[in-house]
Amino acid sequence: AQSVTQPDIHITVSEGASLELRCNYSYGATPYLFWYVQSPGQGLQLLLKYFSGDTLVQGIKGFEAEFKRSQSSFNLRKPSVHWSDAAEYFCLCSSASKIIFGSGTRLSIRP
Amino acid sequence: DARVTQTPRHKVTEMGQEVTMRCQPILGHNTVFWYRQTMMQGLELLAYFRNRAPLDDSGMPKDRFSAEMPDATLATLKIQPSEPRDSAVYFCASGLNTRFSSTDTQYFGPGTRLTVL
Numbered sequence: 001a002q003s004v005t006q007p008d009i010h011i012t013v014s015e016g017a018s019l020e021l022r023c024n025y026s027y028g029a030t031p032y033l034f035w036y037v038q039s040p041g042q043g044l045q046l047l048l049k050y051f052s053g054d055t056l057v058q059g060i061k062g063f064e065a066e067f068k069r070s071q072s073s074f075n076l077r078k079p080s081v082h083w084s085d086a087a088e089y090f091c092l093c094s095s096a097s098k099i100i101f102g103s104g105t106r107l108s109i110r111p
Numbered sequence: 112d113a114r115v116t117q118t119p120r121h122k123v124t125e126m127g128q129e130v131t132m133r134c135q136p137i138l139g140h141n142t143v144f145w146y147r148q149t150m151m152q153g154l155e156l157l158a159y160f161r162n163r164a165p166l167d168d169s170g171m172p173k174d175r176f177s178a179e180m181p182d183a184t185l186a187t188l189k190i191q192p193s194e195p196r197d198s199a200v201y202f203c204a205s206g207l208n209t210r211f212s213s214t215d216t217q218y219f220g221p222g223t224r225l226t227v228l
Contacts, residue, residue: 043221044202101146101156102153
């Protein structure tokens with residue numbers, strides 16, 4: 001069955017530290033992959049997306065993600081987090097017939 | 112700055128009442144999605160439309176939920192009768208689908224927070 005897993009429910013990092021949020025998917029073929037961010041009380045905003053081509057994609061707010069087919073992963077990274085990055089992050093996989101969000105990772109920033 | 116709008120932003124109602132949530136997608140977008148977000152279940156896709164036709168509503172409880180697009184500028188999600196377990200935030204999103212992808216970027220509205228007492 002198709003699935004999206006975000007294994008970390010909650011992560012706390014210090015301001016200025018690097019960040020990696022994990023996303024693993026299970027699909028029959030390479031899906032389209034997205035990362036969204038949700039600030040408290042807000043809707044979701046697209047950070048970046050991968051359809052094909054270069055496996056390292058750059059997004060907004062200094063985020064990047066790398067698609068690794070061999071590991072079925074699409075992890076989100078940021079070299080130095082800011083307090084304003086505190087939010088919930090969702091990985092999304094879609095194909096011709098399915099749209100599945102991961103369960104989300106809540107990011108807290110330690111001053 | 113084009114954005115998806117949703118009304119109402121908050122709704123409190125009593126069990127058994129009808130609830131209608133509205134969504135205005137971004138002008139020119141041909142795909143509209145309805146999601147429900149709860150603490151327990153996370154984000155669930157309820158239904159989505161392309162060019163106003165329903166493509167998938169398998170995530171929606173058919174006995175009480177209905178989704179329609181009367182025209183290209185309005186999508187509605189109706190619950191009748193409402194139950195306490197329907198309490199959640201309901202998000203609408205719109206996007207522009209190309210022939211090469213089932214879904215490109217989704218632009219989310221601010222959501223409708225529904226409380227059913």
